[in-house]
Amino acid sequence: MSTHSTRAESAHPALSETAHPAPSETANPALSETANPGPAETAHGQQPGQDPVPQLIALLDALDAMPVARRLRGRTYDLLEAGPGSRIVDAGCGAGRAVGELAERGAQVTGVDLDPQMLHVARERCPKGDFREGDLAELPFADATLDGYRADKVLHTLADPAQAVSEARRVLVPGGRAVLVGQDWDTLVIDAADPALTRTIVQARADLTTSPRAARAHRALLLDAGFTEIGVEVHTAAFTEGSALPLLTGVASAAHEAGAITAYEAEIWLADQRRRAAADRFFVAIPMFLAVGTKP
Numbered sequence: 001m002s003t004h005s006t007r008a009e010s011a012h013p014a015l016s017e018t019a020h021p022a023p024s025e026t027a028n029p030a031l032s033e034t035a036n037p038g039p040a041e042t043a044h045g046q047q048p049g050q051d052p053v054p055q056l057i058a059l060l061d062a063l064d065a066m067p068v069a070r071r072l073r074g075r076t077y078d079l080l081e082a083g084p085g086s087r088i089v090d091a092g093c094g095a096g097r098a099v100g101e102l103a104e105r106g107a108q109v110t111g112v113d114l115d116p117q118m119l120h121v122a123r124e125r126c127p128k129g130d131f132r133e134g135d136l137a138e139l140p141f142a143d144a145t146l147d148g149y150r151a152d153k154v155l156h157t158l159a160d161p162a163q164a165v166s167e168a169r170r171v172l173v174p175g176g177r178a179v180l181v182g183q184d185w186d187t188l189v190i191d192a193a194d195p196a197l198t199r200t201i202v203q204a205r206a207d208l209t210t211s212p213r214a215a216r217a218h219r220a221l222l223l224d225a226g227f228t229e230i231g232v233e234v235h236t237a238a239f240t241e242g243s244a245l246p247l248l249t250g251v252a253s254a255a256h257e258a259g260a261i262t263a264y265e266a267e268i269w270l271a272d273q274r275r276r277a278a279a280d281r282f283f284v285a286i287p288m289f290l291a292v293g294t295k296p
């Protein structure tokens with residue numbers, strides 16, 4: 001299989017009609033309640049003093065509710081040919097949404113996560129789900145026992161994504177598929193008055209991530225691990241409304257906390273974004289990179 005597609009989705013009808021085939025979409029208003037730049041790992045852009053896991057779950061819930069995210073999850077399930085009889089692991093399953101959805105398709109699915117708190121929430125939300133505490137670097141499965149492996153918004157949190165993908169190959173049967181999905185932290189697209197400052201902020205936020213460019217390496221990771229029939233796709237969420245402003249507050253705060261910009265620069269930058277939102281000139285896009293491969 002070789003799939004190459006680019007889809008961008010926006011709330012702006014003209015954009016959807018002229019440049020992109022996908023239906024319109026914008027940020028879920030719920031997203032505005034979370035001050036974070038996107039599907040994030042736990043350490044940054046959080047409210048000080050609060051437990052990071054509930055915050056991360058709230059953020060993921062808001063993002064997962066977006067139609068673009070729902071479609072992207074569905075695409076991963078289709079690529080895994082999830083259905084009755086298929087044995088699938090959702091690696092880094094978080095609060096278990098994909099496990100529940102894959103089970104609804106009849107798949108025999110296990111969610112694996114390192115974080116007991118995440119697993120507790122997953123078990124509460126999906127009481128019939130099979131969840132195991134485990135590390136992506138050492139999955140709790142025997143060799144060649146699964147038909148599908150899925151890692152969604154996870155590899156960027158790992159110091160060694162290659163080890164995880166190699167482990168995916170180990171647990172898959174010949175003909176089994178791995179699907180990797182995630183955002184590239186150096187590729188947040190933000191329309192702003194000061195492109196240099198924007199670049200600094202985005203890069204500073206990326207630098208706070210363990211493997212910020214893991215997503216652009218999905219294809220290479222699969223090839224290096226010996227997968228074949230590689231397909232790649234990019235699905236982009238576009239935010240055109242001020243309700244997505246807190247996304248940028250999280251990015252700017254993280255950049256400031258990292259010492260990359262001053263508080264004044266953060267405020268100037270955010271003021272520009274607020275003006276844009278008020279004038280209906282707000283634009284942020286987050287490409288999500290998907291790659292699929294088959295174990296020979």
Ligand SMILES: C[S@@+](CC[C@H](N)C(=O)[O-])C[C@H]1O[C@@H](n2cnc3c(N)ncnc32)[C@H](O)[C@@H]1O
Pocket residue numbers: 039040041060091092093094095097112113114115118134135136137151152153154157158
């Ligand atoms: C950003 S969340 C994404 C969760 C879920 N895949 C989703 O799309 O909503 C990343 C998850 O990966 C888990 N994780 C991070 N490193 C891991 C590792 N080495 N082994 C297993 N899980 C890990 C975290 O605990 C967290 O639940």
